[in-house]
Amino acid sequence: MNHIFNISAILLSAIERYQYYRARDGFAARVAQRYFILKHLIFTIITGSDISPFAKIGKRLFLPHPNGVIIHKDAVIGDDCIIMQQVTVGQLAVGNVPKLGNGVYIGAGAKVLGPISIGDRARIGANSVVLSDIPAGKTAVGIPAKVVNS
Template sequence: MKRFFSYLKEEIENIKQKDPCVKSTLEVFLYPSFHAILWHRVAHKLYNHRFYFLARLISQLVRFFTGIEIHPGAKIGRRVFIDHGMGVVIGETAEVGDDVVIYHGVTLGARGNEKCIKRHPTIGKGVVIGAGAKILGPIVVGDYAKIGANAVVLQDVPPFATAVGIPAKVVKISNEKLVKTKEEDEGCRIITSYPPIPRF
């Protein structure tokens, strides 16, 4: 129970920090993101224990009430915020890292219907995914990358890159970035070495 209340506190503070519209703690309980992710964690536990029908039932009820569809098999990190949320779809083998921000209409989808393999994208920590973006297939979006609104991403995106367009191309990558995570207690660290920009 103590862990549950710690989780609730972290989620509430996360939403208050990431959405300047929040006027009170009570208001957070009206956010679709809060309920979608909370109930996804319940469904994910059930899914991992092979209670597949019950897990899918919860995810479908959440979809009906919030407009956010997260497959119970998807792995969602800490402090993920789905802003507005309507039309968001996250597939079965998708993985979403800590501190990711997802806007409405985003799809983390597959490009095939094969079973028992990784079909959906892996999203690194601190990534921002703009409204309407589609990230398809078992690709990797690196830490702190930004995906532009309505982009269709079909290839890996390196850390700290900005990708836009259809199909998405990297238009910017930071050579130096000041990063502070909640797990770092003593100041910030500067990351200056990244992989080269891929050729699309």
């Protein structure tokens, strides 16, 4: 069997474990929190990403190339999403942040900004700038991103 050293899995695991122990009380939980936040910091530096340990990240988020990925602390990401390199999921100057549904794909270099919702199984093209809601199952491309016929 071929085992691959998956640095993004280690980073996401550190975030998941930190969130788990953050919800617990006691001395052991505080020690574990510090360990996993340190692990998160180390792998954040290695990957050049900035994924907040406070973001609500669903199960099986896949970051094939985690370099330069930025996820705001208030972002909500559904299950089974794929986020490519250099993607930003964050807020505009002031306001809320995006909510991604399940199975969302975000292409390399895309920016998803503001208080918007991305529907389940939506696709966002590389280098797109998404500033408005994208319905479920639709594809958005361009600057600013517009839904195209799929």
